Amino acid sequence: MMLVIGFFVALISGIVMAAEEEKPVADDWLSDFRNPCPGEEMGLDFRFRTIVARNIDTLDTDASQNKWNFQRYRSRWWTKWTLSDDVDLNTRMVWEFRTWDEPSRKPQHTDFDEILFDRLNVTMRNMFDQPLTGVFGRQDLILGIGWLVLDGTPLDGSRTIFSDAARFTYEFEGKDTKLDMIYIDNAAASDRWLKPVNDRNRILTEQDERGAILYLTNQSVENRKLEAYFMYKNDNPIDILPGALNSPGLWSRKAEIFTFGGAVSQTLNENWNYRVEGAIQTGDKSDATADLSTGTMRDLEAYGALSNLEYLFNDSYDSSAHVGYEYCSGDDPGSNDNEQFDPLWAEWPRWSELYIYTYSKETMIAESSNLHRVNIGHKFKPNKQWQICTDYHLLWADENTIQGSSRFSNNSKFRGQLFTCWAKYRFSKKLFGHLLGEYLIPGSYYQKSYRDGAFFLRFNIEYAF
Secondary structure, three states, X not given: OHHHHHHHHHHHHHHHHHHHHOHHHHHHHHHHHHOOOOOEEEEEEEEEEEEEXXXXXXXXXXXXXXXXXXXXXXXXXXXXXXEEOOEEEEEEEEEEEEEEEEOOOOOOXXXXXXXXXXXXXXXXXXXXXXXXXXXXXXXXXXXXXXOOEEEOOHHHOOOOOEEEEEEEEEEOOOOOEEEEEEEEEEOOEOOOOOOOEOOOOOEOOOOEEEEXXXXXXXXXXXXXXXXXXXXXXXXXXXXXXOOOOOOOHHHOOOEEEEEEEEEEEEEOOOOEEEEEEEEEEEEEEEOOOOOHHHOOEEEEXXXXXXXEEEEEOOOOOOOEEEEEEEEEOOOOOOOOOEOOOOOOEEOOOOOOOOHHHHHHHOOOOOOOOOEEEEEEEEEEOOOOOEEEEEEEEEEEOOOOOOOOOOOEOOOOOEEEEEEEEEEEEEOOOOEXXXXXXXXXXXXXXXXXXXXXXXXXXXXXXXEXX
């Protein structure tokens, strides 16, 4: 496998360097490709990943199917059509397929999978002769640092993150304050709005989801950014679909969630900066049951907070260190209410690719809640091409929500220790990649039979035309 990876990297690097040596010809060819006709822009990107992991969902070396070894191949083609000075039509098609060596329950053959639009929208600026921009249709939504809004399609991994939405952005006079007003209508089934080519009947999210967001950003004070938001999310469970590749089953919930929150980030001086964010949630949410139609609805009362303090050394290595803390309340098993914080549209590996899989036995993959996380980290650039990022995480549960089960402790809340390291390398302006390694030492929150160490290794390379 490593020989194949090495050959793959050498081949692409050679192509890139050859193109750079023939820069005038390459520039002419790329210019014609990117601008095939007046008013149209176009581009491609390709991503290859290979992943090797052990025990990431079982935390048990003796369990069957606990070895992971697979490859991912993703290609995307995007276009931008300028219809007028203030109107654009934006499209992007994505195709990703995987090859599996382990586990054996995965297809041991190459299935070239489906092709779908993950971007199809119209952007309109200066609407009604006002500083108002509207984006209508399929689009990527990322608010703040993605704590609550980033991935609208969590069940297909990082293949796509889109939402079907209408977004209005109003810039107030002076352009230091803006208000985003967003309506979201995401369907679990991938073919509700646009049927994929070679449709594989995939499920993109756990349930049908509708929502509305008001997000206010103010930067009137130099080096300081204030954010305040209200988010409404309405979840409606779907039936288990026969033949679906990834039907959500018991992950599907009924819920009505109201979230109020805000954040402040600031550069204090040339060395120090920080960010603090917090949110409260109310509403109601159903319990997990085999019959989704009879799941008990419980009042939701939950809290979350996220903070980070960074020190910049301002040295020749562009090095920095940071310390952070995250809190997401857990569901108290002795209460009639539901106190578990809901990550809304942010079920993605924000701080760990490994640990998100352990949540499949509690909530669902990447629904990282019921958590106290203390983190310290460091990053630096040994040269212009490399950046090395290392982090250490101490993890606790907020509540012993599933106490008494064969997998989780009755009283201990220590989830364990997590070590992560990213080695990022840029071959050229358009070719870049990374190596990621993570190791988890499970704590006494898990029963003794489920405390075996887990690791996650990934090689990633991307090229953008």
